[in-house]
Amino acid sequence: MRERTFAPSRFLIYLCVLLIAAAYLAPLVVVVLNSLRTNEEIAQASMIGWPQQWAWSNYARAWSGFCVAETCAGIRPYMLNSALVTIPATIISTLLGAIAGYAVSLWRFRGDNWIYGIVTLGLFLPQQMRLLPWTIVLRDIGLINTLTGLVLIHTIQGLSFTTLFCRNYYIAIPHELIRAARIDGAGFFRIFWRIILPLSAPILIVTVIWQFTHIWNEFLYGVTFTTGQQQPVTAALIALSAAIADIPQHGVQSAAVIIAALPTLLIYLLGGRYFVRGLTAGAVK
Amino acid sequence: MTDIASPATGRPAISGAVGRLPEYLMIWVPLLLSAAHLISFSLWTIWISFTPSTLVPVTGWVGMRNYNAVLASRNWQIAFDNLLLFGSAFVLLSLITGLMLAILLDQRIRGENVLRSIFLYPLAVSFVVTGTVWSWLLNPGIGIQKLVHDLGWTSFRFDWLVDRDMAIWTIVIAAIWQSSGFAMALFLAGLRSVDADIIKAAQIDGAGAIRTYWRVILPTLWPITITVIVVQLQFAISAFDLVRALTNGGPGIATQLPALVVYDLMFQRSQLGRGAAAAVLMLLILLAVLLPYAAWRYVQRRRATHA
Numbered sequence: 270m271r272e273r274t275f276a277p278s279r280f281l282i283y284l285c286v287l288l289i290a291a292a293y294l295a296p297l298v299v300v301v302l303n304s305l306r307t308n309e310e311i312a313q314a315s316m317i318g319w320p321q322q323w324a325w326s327n328y329a330r331a332w333s334g335f336c337v338a339e340t341c342a343g344i345r346p347y348m349l350n351s352a353l354v355t356i357p358a359t360i361i362s363t364l365l366g367a368i369a370g371y372a373v374s375l376w377r378f379r380g381d382n383w384i385y386g387i388v389t390l391g392l393f394l395p396q397q398m399r400l401l402p403w404t405i406v407l408r409d410i411g412l413i414n415t416l417t418g419l420v421l422i423h424t425i426q427g428l429s430f431t432t433l434f435c436r437n438y439y440i441a442i443p444h445e446l447i448r449a450a451r452i453d454g455a456g457f458f459r460i461f462w463r464i465i466l467p468l469s470a471p472i473l474i475v476t477v478i479w480q481f482t483h484i485w486n487e488f489l490y491g492v493t494f495t496t497g498q499q500q501p502v503t504a505a506l507i508a509l510s511a512a513i514a515d516i517p518q519h520g521v522q523s524a525a526v527i528i529a530a531l532p533t534l535l536i537y538l539l540g541g542r543y544f545v546r547g548l549t550a551g552a553v554k
Numbered sequence: 555m556t557d558i559a560s561p562a563t564g565r566p567a568i569s570g571a572v573g574r575l576p577e578y579l580m581i582w583v584p585l586l587l588s589a590a591h592l593i594s595f596s597l598w599t600i601w602i603s604f605t606p607s608t609l610v611p612v613t614g615w616v617g618m619r620n621y622n623a624v625l626a627s628r629n630w631q632i633a634f635d636n637l638l639l640f641g642s643a644f645v646l647l648s649l650i651t652g653l654m655l656a657i658l659l660d661q662r663i664r665g666e667n668v669l670r671s672i673f674l675y676p677l678a679v680s681f682v683v684t685g686t687v688w689s690w691l692l693n694p695g696i697g698i699q700k701l702v703h704d705l706g707w708t709s710f711r712f713d714w715l716v717d718r719d720m721a722i723w724t725i726v727i728a729a730i731w732q733s734s735g736f737a738m739a740l741f742l743a744g745l746r747s748v749d750a751d752i753i754k755a756a757q758i759d760g761a762g763a764i765r766t767y768w769r770v771i772l773p774t775l776w777p778i779t780i781t782v783i784v785v786q787l788q789f790a791i792s793a794f795d796l797v798r799a800l801t802n803g804g805p806g807i808a809t810q811l812p813a814l815v816v817y818d819l820m821f822q823r824s825q826l827g828r829g830a831a832a833a834v835l836m837l838l839i840l841l842a843v844l845l846p847y848a849a850w851r852y853v854q855r856r857r858a859t860h861a
Contacts, residue, residue, distance in 0.1 A: 279661075286658050290672045293731065296687045297675075303690075315700035316690045365584040372581040377565040387589040393844055394592055395792045397816045397833040401602060401826060402595035405611070428588040444564040451566055457577045486680030488795040489813075493821060503682040507799060510686060519690065530683045537678035541671055544678065545739055 303523035304328065311519045324520055331524035336512070344525045346498060347505035351485055352532075353416050354501055358423035359480040363473060365424070366431020371465050373432070374439040375447050376457070385436065391429030396489050399426075407494060414495050422494070423484045430483075431476050434550055438472035439465065471543070478540050479547035482533045502529045596837075603830035611826055620831035629818070630832065633810040636722050637839070640811065641790040643723070645783055648730045652737020652782065653775075657767065659738070660745045670742075674735040681732065685799025688728040689715065692800075718808040721801055725793075725809060728800055733789065737782045744778040745771065777854070784847045791840050812836045 299317050304327050306320045333343035340346075372378070373385045403422060404413070412418030442465070450460045491501040500508065506529055509522065537544050568577060603621070606614045624630050655673055659666055676684065691697040694713035702710040714720035748771050756770045794813035801809040816836060820829030 282658055282661050282663060286655075286663060286669055289655065289658075290669055293672050293676065293735075296684075296691060296731070299691065300687050311696070315698075315704060316693075316696045317698065317701045368580055369585050372568070373585075375565055376568045378568040378581070384585045384589055387592060388585055391588060391592050393788070393840065394596060395813075395833070395836050395840060396794075397792070397813060397836055398599045399591070399595045400816075400820060400833070401611070401830060402591075402598050425587055425591055428584055429592075432585070432588075444566075447566055456574075457568065458580075482678055486682070488680065488682050488798070489817075493817075503680050503795070506682050506686060510689075510799075517696075519696070522686075526683055526686055530679050533678045533680070534675065537675060538671075541674070545674065548677065548736060548739060549743065 300523045300526055303519055304331075304527050306520050308518045308520045312517065316519060327520045327524040328528070330521050331528055335509070335518065335521050335525075340498065344502060344505060344509075344528055347500055347502040348528065350416055350495075350499060351501040351503070354419045354423065355481055355484045358420045358427060358484050359477055361420075362424045362427035362431050362480055363476045366428055366476065367435045367466075367469060367473065368461065369428065369432040370435025370437075371439050371461055372457075374436045375442060375444065375465075385432070388429050389433055391426060392433065400489075400493060403490070403494065414499050416495075416499065418494055419490060419501070422490055423480075423487070427480050427484070430479060434476045434479070434547070435469070435472055437550065438469070442468065471546075474540060474543045475547045475550065478536055478543050481536060482544070485533050599830045600834055602826060603834045605827050607826040607830075609824045609826070616827070620827040621835070624815075624819075624828050624831045624835065627815075629807060629810055629815050630812070630835075632807055633812045633815045636809060636811055637791065640722055640725055640729075640793070641787055643726045644729045644790055645786045647726065648734040648737050648786055649779065649782060651730060651734040653741050655734070655738040656741035656745055659742055670739075673738050676732045677735055679732070681793075681795035682799045684728055684732045685796045688724065688731070689800045692724050692727070715801065716805055718805055721805060721809045725797055725800055728796060729790075729793070732796070733786065737786070740778050740782055741775060744775045748774055780847070780850065784843060787843045788840065791836060791843070812839070 302318065302320060303311060303316055305323050305325065306318065307322065307324045307327075310321055310324075311318075331344055333345050334341065335343055369388075373381050407413040407418045407421075412421060446464060447460060450464055455463065486503060487501070488503040488507075492504040492507065495501070495504065506525065509525060513522070568581070602611055604615055604617065605612055606616045606619075659670060663669070692712070692715040694700065694711075694716060697712075699710060699712040702712070714724050752770055753766060756766045761769065792813055793811055794817065797803060797809060797811050797814060803810045803814050812832065813836065816829055816832045818829075819825045819832055823829075
């Protein structure tokens with residue numbers, strides 16, 4: 270355990286860990302290899318195999334070639350849609366959440382605990398309870414089937430998480446700091462910009478990673494509120510598998526899957542520590 | 555959720571000089587929008603569930619008719635049975651997997667960081683991607699079964715994806731692959747925070763490694779275990795993307811789950827009233843998990859402050 274142990278048990282431990290690690294990596298490896306095999310090659314053998322010839326063209330076709338429902342532009346427009354939804358919604362919800370978290374943790378105002386309690390209920394309320402109302406709201410304000418509509422949804426719903434993350438971080442800041450700044454004549458925003466924001470880098474990174482990953486990977490709202498060319502990439506992937514179910518093109522599909530998963534995988538690789546911190550912070554509400 | 559770490563007097567009030575309009579707007583508009591949408595959307599969906607709405611929302615009162623119709627439908631019954639099976643199997647197996655991984659990683663092994671990243675990376679991938687990839691691997695015509703056949707073992711069968719009775723287990727497999735790393739991360743943090751003195755004391759008493767784990771270390775993990783169970787159940791109850799990508803509820807309706815029933819009623823059959831009723835039923839199932847958890851947390855916290 271936490272002391273020196275005999276070699277045979279060490280060997281067993283390593284064997285177990287490495288076998289399980291291989292099992293976790295296997296699906297990724299299979300898809301990466303598939304994305305480099307020709308469709309014919311996969312059709313003759315199985316999805317699991319080493320490329321006979323490296324079909325790099327799969328990526329070109331996945332990016333801008335194959336057809337979904339009579340539009341042959343590949344996955345590129347949908348990647349762009351996802352980026353145009355995810356980036357603004359992440360930034361706006363993080364900023365608003367930081368200010369709200371700062372207000373409820375370091376300031377006192379009428380109803381502060383109440384409003385915070387209600388906002389955090391958003392962590393638990395299932396999406397299904399909000400689907401119909403959002404449909405009607407989006408239709409009434411003319412944002413149904415638009416990327417702006419998705420930005421609005423993800424911003425408002427993300428506030429529950431961003432406010433909670435920031436509030437739990439700011440609560441540890443000593444109140445004396447705020448009091449001293451107030452005596453010096455600093456107001457609400459000045460204190461935020463000058464004192465709080467410079468201290469916030471860790472929690473802002475955690476929040477941004479959390480929001481980006483969740484919004485990029487979100488599917489239900491994307492498929493419900495947008496159609497055709499307006500869909501985010503998760504919805505487009507489903508449409509793609511349905512569209513080419515008759516003539517499977519698993520090589521190209523694998524390349525599309527890799528491209529769609531790449532942004533969040535890269536963020537995970539670059540900011541893994543913050544990613545895990547977000548996971549645990551989100552769990553221990 | 556709302557532990558008051560600071561006495562109310564410690565925080566300066568927003569009033570007078572700092573209580574100007576821009577401050578109020580910046581604080582209240584986002585918070586009010588968020589709170590208002592949560593409350594009004596929930597109430598509105600609950601109200602719709604009692605109306606005869608079909609294609610469009612209409613006023614009127616039908617009492618429990620939508621609920622009775624949903625509860626009596628084969629779709630919902632199968633979805634509910636599936637949820638019980640999927641929820642318990644997935645939560646139990648991912649707890650075991652996560653705990654095992656955490657204990658293995660806690661053995662001062664080399665390359666721990668790399669291994670931890672490997673067990674956690676599926677969490678960064680969308681359920682749509684996970685579901686799609688596993689639908690290929692588990693497809694008997696092109697996946698693992700085909701590979702084994704090509705290798706020469708032609709009587710090998712692994713066709714759960716197209717087997718009505720076993721298809722739900724493909725969702726269990728994919729869900730465990732995706733999220734057991736989460737259980738591992740929480741358990742590992744728990745293992746690392748166990749007091750080293752307790753462990754030493756147990757070893758001095760002559761307890762072996764397995765005995766020390768079983769009798770001394772694991773009992774300290776049960777609060778984490780409950781948190782993991784609740785978070786994973788929350789995922790299981792609202793699972794949608796994964797099923798949509800992996801089996802789409804099939805074969806037939808064999809892998810139907812509540813979230814798919816809601817979507818089907820609302821957007822494919824235009825039965826808004828029944829769809830809303832199914833959504834409220836989902837919420838009730840969720841509350842059956844969350845309310846006891848909240849009560850438990852409350853008691854825990856009271857005890858902690860009194861001790």
